[in-house]
Structures are given as C-alpha cells and as structure tokens.
Amino acid sequence: MSPNRFQLYRRMALIREFELRAIRERRNGLIPGFIHACVGQEATAVGACTALRPDDVITSTHRGHGHLIAKGGDPRYMMAELAARGVGYCGGKGGSLHMADFNLGILGANGIVAGGIPMAVGAALAFQMRNEQRIALAFFGDGAVNEGAFHEAANLAGLWKLPVIFFCENNLYGEGTPQHRQAPLRDLAQRAASYGFPGVIIDGNDVMAVYEATTQAAERARAGEGPTFIEGKTYRYRGHYEGDPMVYRSQEELAAWKARDPIRRWRERLLASGDAQASELEIIDKEVQEQLDEAVAFAKASPPPPLEAALAGVYGHDHDGRIF
C-alpha cells in the first residue's frame, strides 16, 4: 500500500514549522527548558511512522518532537508541554525530553540516548507473548549505539526474534563530537550483524526510501522473522541543543546537507511527477502555519499546573489505598 503523498508532505512541513516555532518561542520566553530541534531530520520521523499502524508503538529520543508529530501527536498539547502548561502531554512535568502519549503508542521521548531502546524491546516482547500483530520501533541517534543499553537490547531482540525495528537516525554527530570520532565504523548498520538480524542503510533524507525500508522491516517483524536495524543517514541543521555554538562543524558541510533538504526534495518530486500542483502544496503550507499559530496560542492561553501537581503522580492510586 502506498502512503498518502500529501500526508507525507504535510507531516514533514508540520514538524519543520513546529521546530521553528518552538525555537522562536523559547527565545521569546514561552518555553523555559532546553530543546533539541530536529530541523533537517523530518523524513526519518515521517517515513518511519507512516509505515507503522496506529496501534504500533515507538520510543523516542531527546530529539523527539518530529517522532511525536509523525506518530500523530497533537502540536497543541506538545507546545503546551514545552511551555510547561498543565494541559501539556505530561501536565507540564516532562517537557521536551519526556513527552509521551500512550494512546497514540508514543512511549516517550528520553533524556538518556539509548534509554528507550530496551523499553521498545520489552513492548515487542509483550506483543509476541500475546500473539498480537503489533510491533515496536525504537528511534535513536548515532550516539546511542555506543551505549550498553543498545547492545543488550539488540542482543535480546535478535535472540528472541522480537517484532521490533531499531531505527538509527545517523545525523553524523553525537552531541558535539562527529561520528567518526565516536565509533570505528562508517556504517552503523553493520552492528546489526553481530546480533543476528539485517542492517539496512538508506538515505534518511528521502522520505519514500525511509517509508519503504520501514515497511519491509515491519512486514518482517509481523511475520515473526525478528528485528531489523535501519540506518537513515541524515543531518540536523540546528545545534545539538538551542544555543549550541556549533564549533565542531563547518558552514560548507551544513550548506551541502541543506542542498539535500528532505522537504524540498519531496516537494520537487511531487511536482515533477505531477502528483501535486504547487497550489495544492501552498494550501498545505498555509494550513500548517495556521495549525501552529493555533498551537502557540493554545499554549499561551493555557494555565500552568497548580503547584500541588508537583507532589502528585509519583505513584498510582492502587489497592494499597494510600497515596504518598
């Protein structure tokens, strides 16, 4: 089944605009905490999540806004969470690094680069044990494959043939250090071989390539054949975090990657193939602007959580009959 081409465009545009608004609103003081923007990496998020079913689940990373939007997250509740408002996805207590929506199968962004990977493997274990046709997809960056959690989780998933996809967004930098100074490999997908499942390398700035690779991996997972490691080569235009001086990379490198911009490429492909008219895409662009205007206004108009919320939600109201 081929994906809705306009939907791919809309989701990528929404992510791009969400990030640009978040960056602006952080400067304006609406957002108190730090954010790690995924501008430039929209195709990995959208291509991968579009290949999933609504009841499949994902784990995300510190650079997770795109994953959430791609999985159906509502920009209003996301912006409200960034603005630390009570109606935000986590009641204003998680922020950018911990946004989650369990109803949409978003098990959470994560402050620890490989921290969500074992969780995705555990979700896949639950699906396998219950004979469900669901799968889990763990997003992570090139930095995460050097943390132990990745290796332990990949080994377990390979051993048990769990329905999980390891999706590595290789943006060439782990924080402020280039990948070639962090791992003795050019292609991180090679790591999959040691855990007994395939590693696939794709152009992470080509949304259709991402969609197709993830669709194949998902079919394999649902068929009980086990995990796949997908390495999408991509690039972030912004720093590791907003305010990062970015002394570690050149303007030439940045310009070269901008020339391969995932949204522009998809737009040009739609126009060249005749699948879309420029006017149709302009309408989408305008709708995205309006949607983000609304999201920012929603965040601004929402009240902060009451102070007593700080002490709530540490434990559930369980059969102990005690809250403490």
Place this chain on the structure above:
Amino acid sequence: MSRIITFSQAIREAMVEEMRRNPDVFLMGEDVGLFGGVFGVSAGMFDEFGPERVRDTPISETAIVGAGLGAALMGMRPIVEIMFADFVTVAMDQVVNQVAKARYMSGGKADAPLTIRLANGAPGAAASQHSQSPEAWFMNIPGLKIAIPATPRDAKGLLKTAIRGVDPVLFFEHKGLYNTLGEVPDEDYAIPFGQATYHCHGSAATVIALGGVLPTVMNAAAHLADAGIEIEVVDPRTLVPLDIETLVQSVKKTHRAVIVHEAHRRGGPGAEIAALLAEQALPYLDAPILRVATANVPIPYNPDLEHAILPDANDVISAVTNLISYRL
C-alpha cells in the same frame, strides 16, 4: 489453616499462584528457567509454565529491567529477577531514570507494574560484589516502592501485592533467609505495603529489624528475655512506603530505639528511620537512637573478617543494654 514452608517456597508460591491467576504475569531473568534459579527459588516453574513465561535471559541486566518496563507499559505484569542484588548496578539507568520516573514524567499516565526481585545480603564468603544490601540507594529515588520481607508469610503476601500493584517494586530477598521456615496461611492473601508488624512485644526498647537481620534480632531478643529484658521487635516490611506511625507508637511506649540492618551504616535505611524518629518522637526518647549495621567497608571474602563487620546478636544485645543504662 496454615502450613510451614521456607522463605524460598513462599516466594515461589506467590509467583506460581499469580501466574496461574493472571496470564499477564511472567518471570524473566538469568537462569530462572531450566536451572530453576541460582538459589532454587523458581524450581519447577519452567516445567509448569514453559519457556515463554519462565524466561531465561542473557546476562544483560539493563535489557532485563528495560524490557520488563516496556512489557509492563503494554499491560503485562513482569517479574524480573536480578540474580545478585549487586548486579542491579548494570541496570541502574533503567531502574533510576526509566522505571522509577515513567509515571511522573508522563504526567501520571503510565502504569508500570514491574516487580524487580533482587537477592541481597551476606554472609557466604561471596566477597564484595555478591553480598551487598543496596536497598537504601533506592530509597532516594522517588517512584520506586521497596519491600524487604523477613518471614515466609510476609514474603508471599508482599510479593503478591507487588505483582498485583500498578507501580514498580524492588523486592529484596535476603539470601540467608531462603531456607528459613515459617507459617503461611493456606488461603489466598496479600499484605499491603506500608504496614509494619510486631515480632514480639516489650517495653525495654524498640528494635527495628529490616529484612535479613530478623533471625539475629530474635536471637538477641531471646537472650535479653532470659536476662529479664523484654524488647519490642518491629519490622517495617516495606521501606517505601514506610510505616513510621507504628515505629513512633512503639517508641512512645519503650522510649528507646535501635535500628538493625545489614546495609552499611552510613546512609543506610537506619539513617532515614532515625531522622524520622528524631523529627516525630524526640520528646518520648530517653536515650539516643542507635544503629546496628554493617561497617562502612566493602564486604570482605575471609569468613572471619566478614562476620566481624556484619551485625550480630551480641551487637544488638550491647546496643539495647547501653540504651537501658543510658542516663540523660
């Protein structure tokens, strides 16, 4: 009606009964299946439930705990075993940053019914990396519940509560208790967290016993009783939540408190309990609050050295007699 079984059997019965009752409950860990657990706790479960629900894992504590969390978030009720409590350090990010905070970070939305069983304690000439009692480390991490049972009855009842709950629980099983015997009810029962229990009553001093030291404390209580000194032995059973009310109540009666545990003295559970008693019961105390605990050194291999640094009955007896003779 009741039966007499070992602490180890009590834990197994809790797991087996909950697994029969609820298909979402399963056990996973190193050597828990075919081997039956390195201490034999899960013996026979592999035969009854098969390799899917009594799952042998690679030696990967991070993956064991993290996968347990992921499965719990999907509605399963995993019991994961950390073979020696010392090995939980390998999974520390998962326990501290992921498991403990899953609910709070998501704005209270995530239920994470994950039970993490950990075998703690000395002695056994197992040296510094197979003998620790690390329960206090986790008292400083909001989001975790901590059970530290000392009898077969409590182990079974508290483990059932852990498995049936909606929050992550660290369940500490002292290795020295596994073969101890005790009475357990025949009928199904669960013991709520945050309710202390008395093992004997007295008015000379309150001795708060945590987990594996209970037999030592009861031995001391018997010797003290022979000398005409009746102590009150109180067991909080869970450290988080902690039933401070019952401890305060006992101290109001006895006016003296000793806390006994096998965790190291510095920053151990006794430090928190002593602080709470000082905050809530100081006017009732006739003497300082004392702690009997393991010395602040790694656990040594040599059995004589090991015994020398662990709390024993004589240490408890001395602490109590010192308190009784103490004059303000």
